[in-house]
Amino acid sequence: MIRTVNCDFCWSKHVVRKGFRKNMVVIKQKYFCNDCEKWFVVDDGFKRMRSKPEHIVRALHEYSDGVSLKKVRDHLSQHDNVKVTKWAIRQWVVRYSKLLKKTKRDSALQRLKGLSTTMKNISVSKKHISVT
Numbered sequence: 405m406i407r408t409v410n411c412d413f414c415w416s417k418h419v420v421r422k423g424f425r426k427n428m429v430v431i432k433q434k435y436f437c438n439d440c441e442k443w444f445v446v447d448d449g450f451k452r453m454r455s456k457p458e459h460i461v462r463a464l465h466e467y468s469d470g471v472s473l474k475k476v477r478d479h480l481s482q483h484d485n486v487k488v489t490k491w492a493i494r495q496w497v498v499r500y501s502k503l504l505k506k507t508k509r510d511s512a513l514q515r516l517k518g519l520s521t522t523m524k525n526i527s528v529s530k531k532h533i534s535v536t
């Protein structure tokens with residue numbers, strides 16, 4: 405997995421990693437931009453399971469029940485204080501849909517297929533982070 409991190413403020417690539425910040429559910433990488441001399445924080449990706457399994461599973465269920473990625477995201481944010489991107493939720497569906505019953509899984513994956521083109525564009529337009 406290759407990650408490119410750009411400054412949140414000026415999109416400069418001249419950023420350095422400066423340790424991490426940790427709370428209950430989120431592990432974030434802190435970066436310092438050498439160009440505009442500001443700190444910013446980037447979600448350190450799904451790899452580290454920064455969300456609790458129960459949140460992921462519920463998000464999967466909601467998505468397979470027809471709830472939009474945006475609403476699933478808002479729900480996590482408002483009710484559980486879990487900040488994730490729609491992209492992250494999409495990754496959950498890809499990786500963890502096998503946890504769902506077959507009918508739900510099929511429905512979730514079917515919806516994802518319809519979304520894939522749109523989601524590609526969204527990931528590209530997220531300037532400060534790109535995950536391949």
Ligand SMILES: [Zn+2]
Nearest residue numbers: 411414437440
């Ligand atoms: Zn900057």
